[in-house]
Structures are given as C-alpha cells and as structure tokens.
Amino acid sequence: MLRASIREISAALKEGQVSPTELCQKCLSLIKATRFLNAYITVAEETALKQAEASEKRYKKGQSLGPLDGIPVAVKDNFSTAGIETTCASLMLKGYVPPFNATVVQKLLAQGAILLGKTNLDEFAMGSGSTDGAFGPVRNPWSYSRQYKEKCLQNPKTQNEDGNWLITGGSSGGSAAAVSSFTCFAALGSDTGGSTRNPASLCGVVGLKPTYGLVSRHGLIPLVNSMDVPGILTRCVDDAATILGVLGGHDLKDSTTVQDPFQPFQLPSLTELKNLCIGIPKEYNAPGLSRETLALWSKAADLFEKAGANVVEVSLPHTSYSIVCYHVLCAAEVASNMARFDGLEYGHRSSVDKSTEALYAATRREGFNDVVRGRILSGNYFLLKQNYEKYFLKAQKVRRLIATDFANVFSSGVDILLTPTTLNHTVPYREFIKEDNRTRSTQDDIFTQAANMAGLPAVSVPSALSEEGLPIGLQFIGRAFQEAQLLTVAKWLENQVQFPAIQLERIVDHLDIVSHQEQSAFFS
Numbered sequence: 001m002l003r004a005s006i007r008e009i010s011a012a013l014k015e016g017q018v019s020p021t022e023l024c025q026k027c028l029s030l031i032k033a034t035r036f037l038n039a040y041i042t043v044a045e046e047t048a049l050k051q052a053e054a055s056e057k058r059y060k061k062g063q064s065l066g067p068l069d070g071i072p073v074a075v076k077d078n079f080s081t082a083g084i085e086t087t088c089a090s091l092m093l094k095g096y097v098p099p100f101n102a103t104v105v106q107k108l109l110a111q112g113a114i115l116l117g118k119t120n121l122d123e124f125a126m127g128s129g130s131t132d133g134a135f136g137p138v139r140n141p142w143s144y145s146r147q148y149k150e151k152c153l154q155n156p157k158t159q160n161e162d163g164n165w166l167i168t169g170g171s172s173g174g175s176a177a178a179v180s181s182f183t184c185f186a187a188l189g190s191d192t193g194g195s196t197r198n199p200a201s202l203c204g205v206v207g208l209k210p211t212y213g214l215v216s217r218h219g220l221i222p223l224v225n226s227m228d229v230p231g232i233l234t235r236c237v238d239d240a241a242t243i244l245g246v247l248g249g250h251d252l253k254d255s256t257t258v259q260d261p262f263q264p265f266q267l268p269s270l271t272e273l274k275n276l277c278i279g280i281p282k283e284y285n286a287p288g289l290s291r292e293t294l295a296l297w298s299k300a301a302d303l304f305e306k307a308g309a310n311v312v313e314v315s316l317p318h319t320s321y322s323i324v325c326y327h328v329l330c331a332a333e334v335a336s337n338m339a340r341f342d343g344l345e346y347g348h349r350s351s352v353d354k355s356t357e358a359l360y361a362a363t364r365r366e367g368f369n370d371v372v373r374g375r376i377l378s379g380n381y382f383l384l385k386q387n388y389e390k391y392f393l394k395a396q397k398v399r400r401l402i403a404t405d406f407a408n409v410f411s412s413g414v415d416i417l418l419t420p421t422t423l424n425h426t427v428p429y430r431e432f433i434k435e436d437n438r439t440r441s442t443q444d445d446i447f448t449q450a451a452n453m454a455g456l457p458a459v460s461v462p463s464a465l466s467e468e469g470l471p472i473g474l475q476f477i478g479r480a481f482q483e484a485q486l487l488t489v490a491k492w493l494e495n496q497v498q499f500p501a502i503q504l505e506r507i508v509d510h511l512d513i514v515s516h517q518e519q520s521a522f523f524s
Helices: 006-014 020-033 045-060 103-110 146-154 173-180 197-203 237-247 291-306 319-338 356-367 370-383 389-411 437-444 449-454 483-497 505-509
Strands: 040-043 072-076 114-119 186-191 206-209 229-234 277-281 310-314 416-420 458-465 471-478
Touching: 006 020, 006 237, 020 040, 020 045, 020 072, 020 114, 040 173, 045 114, 072 103, 072 173, 103 114, 103 186, 103 237, 114 173, 173 186, 173 197, 173 229, 186 206, 186 237, 197 206, 197 229, 197 458, 197 471, 206 237, 206 483, 229 237, 237 458, 237 483, 277 291, 291 310, 291 416, 291 458, 291 471, 291 483, 319 370, 319 389, 319 437, 319 449, 356 370, 370 389, 370 437, 389 449, 416 483, 458 483, 471 483
Parallel strands: 072 114, 072 186, 277 310, 277 416
Antiparallel strands: 040 114, 186 229, 206 229, 206 458, 416 471, 458 471
C-alpha cells in the first residue's frame, strides 16, 4: 500500500479499498518506526488525523476534492504552516508557530492532502548534506536497504556502524528521506542551487525544480530570493506532475509568479522520439565525476539515440565560472535576508542587554550555526561599497552569461539537456564531514546550481544502482515553463531503466507496531 503511486492510492481511496484514516495511521506508524532516520523535525499527528477524518467524510459523501484528497504528504521545515512550528532547523526560530500557511501548503490542503509533519534540513537550507541543522543530521534510508546491506557483507568497512550510515544530500534531505522510506507519498522541498535534486539523486527518488516563477514562494522563508523555488519530491515522475498541477500558477501574494494561466497536465507515454533533440553539455564531464556516473550518463544518451532521438554534444562555455558566481550571489542575498533576525523583530532574542550591538551579536551567536554566520559575513564583505563592483556586480554579469549559454543551446534546436545530478552516489557521514560546508556545497552543487541562476526547470530521475547498491540519478534541464515536455522525457527514461524499489530490511524489522503477519503486507 505505501509503495503505491499517488494515482494508484487515489484510486484505492475512491474504491474504498483503504480509508484516508487507515492510510494516515499507517504513515504515522512508519514515521515512528523510522525515527532513527531523523527525517522529521515535527510530526503533526493530531492535525493529520483530523484532516484524514475530514477526507474520509468527503469520500463517503462522494465529494472527493481530487487526486490528492486523503494523500499523506510532508513539508520541508522552511515553509510556513499555520499552527505548526516552523524552525528552518535553526535555534533562531525554535518555537516559532506561523499564523499562516505558505501558498504551496495552502494549495495542498485545499486539495485534501494530509500534512503529516515538517521535515529536517540544513539550517536555513544552507548545505548539501542535511547534516548541519540544529536538530541533528538526517540518515539516508538506503543505509538500511537490503541492496546496500548485501554489498556491505562483502566489505566490512562499510558496515552500518555509527558514522558509517549514509548522508541524504541536502538541503531537502528530510523530505527526500521521508519519501524514500515510504512515510509519505510526496514532500515539498526548496531548491536554491540543487537542494531538491541533490537529495533526490542520493535517496533514489524524483526531485523536480520548477521554472522560477511557476510556483509561488510566498511563505517559503527565503534563502536567495532570486533563485529559491519550491521543489517537489516523489517516487515517480507522474506523481511529480500531479503535485505540480496543484501548485503551479499565479499568486497575488508573490509578484514574481507567472501571470499566464497554468493548466495542469497528464504525462503521455512517449513512443516516438525522432523529433526530440537531447543535448549533452561537454563541460559537465567535470573533474571528480565518478566512473559509474559517467558510464550511466553515457548509457542513457545511448538509450535515447537508439530510440530515435537526436543526441548532440553542446557547449555551455561559462560552466566553470558558475559555482563561484553562485556562491557570491548566494552569500550576498543571505546577508540581506538574515538581517531581519536581530533579536528585536523576529526569532530568538538573547538575554544580553548591555547595548543594541551586543544584543545583535549575542542573538546571532546563539541562534545561528557557524555555516549561517559564515555566509552572512561573506555576503556583507561582497556587498561593501569598495567590493560591490568587484564581486557582486561582476557575479551578476556572469550570471547573465550563464543564462545566455542556455538560451543559445535551446535556440539551436536542443529540446532537453541530459546531465549527471551529482558527481557520485551518497557517502558515509564520517567521510562527508571531513570537509567544511562550503567545500562540500561547491562539489555537490556543481551540476545543479546553473539551472537556478538561469531560472530553468530541472528534474533528477533515479536511474541505476551503483556497484555498492546505492542510487545514482540523472538530471534533465528544460526550457523555461516547458515542464510538460521535461517530465514527459524524464518519464520515458524512468520507464526504460526500471529503477528498483528500496528494500528496507531494518525498517520492517523494527515495525513492532504491527504483527509479524502484517509486516509482509505493510508496504504492499
């Protein structure tokens, strides 16, 4: 049941094979059984059960609200949720309960979705591992998969001892882990430089970053206003399209959203690819790209070519400047956005009251971690009067060149770009933390952040298991506001590769909440 797609479970709800309350209870039970993953910061059990009861009444009356009615979902803890604590995984916002819902949350609830809780992340979404939040790191469900366990038996050094469990990627690692471990059917993330696609690749799920402006940012606590986009994590491409159909469109509360009406769409099954042109950016064969990821990328290109698509090598010449440009712009906007947390208006307030400056300093020292404080300092340095043209203004010019590279490629007749999502599959926590947050983010965002700077839609699709039994994702980048074409092509690859479902041995073993007879049917 919990392995079903949204379309399948929606049909089961309509036919009365399962009730919304029963489905919600199963998800809540599994969340309890998987507490060791630390995927959730807050579980809204009481609220979720009330929403499930309301959904059940609608189904009994034949008044279902649509394909999401009764479907359990989760939301990254940097989206405002009325009556539910929203922390951004930071002590600065611990205890903050918003009086309103983010637009995307409100749209999900209006369609009858059941909000299970708020998922873990890097503090204020600054990171690529979901290891730097105030409430502890998130563990990748694949650490406890049968596929990985069988490989571990051949190599005792990779046993799941403390520190050897695998990271999820970030910053939306909690959302990715929640979807991957079957505790919800979809989750919202945010994507500023790859924060949805990165963990999607490492956790073996689908991660969609829509075109900038297609989905409202109202109620998403900002990191980088000019790049932030609500992201979608699901277990299949069709489910991502379903969620996007609910979330997309103009919002009066967000002036950056598209003015044109947005029409939800269903994805066709591609049978003819001869009119499709797939671009392979040569610059994405970057230093550090693993042998397995490179081979998978090449294999996918061959699949398209054999199916009749025109596969061509293309150039995005400013790619090598992209990550540096991104970090300058990111730090600058972070410095601006974090200025609101001063101990007077928002968030935590220190007890130090010697002076206003002392209050500011103490509040930020107590409320922010080293990563956030470091980006604030960097951003303020870039924005100094004597540095503004040298760093910030120059980075803006490079950003325009990067966007122009994409525009030139798409105007040449290329429909979709195919790239790796990350350099490699996930790694053990103890290996990941050997380097600082900035270095890790530079490595892990290398293939993803350019799409944010250009405002383009992109999706990561789980495409194969590595030799260690761990997921590897591939990324598609499309033309602005062409999500239908992007996801149709992504679905074609998904159907070709038939990515294997995770087999969660440890999680099933710990399901003491159900009988042994029920365990085998728990996920069916």
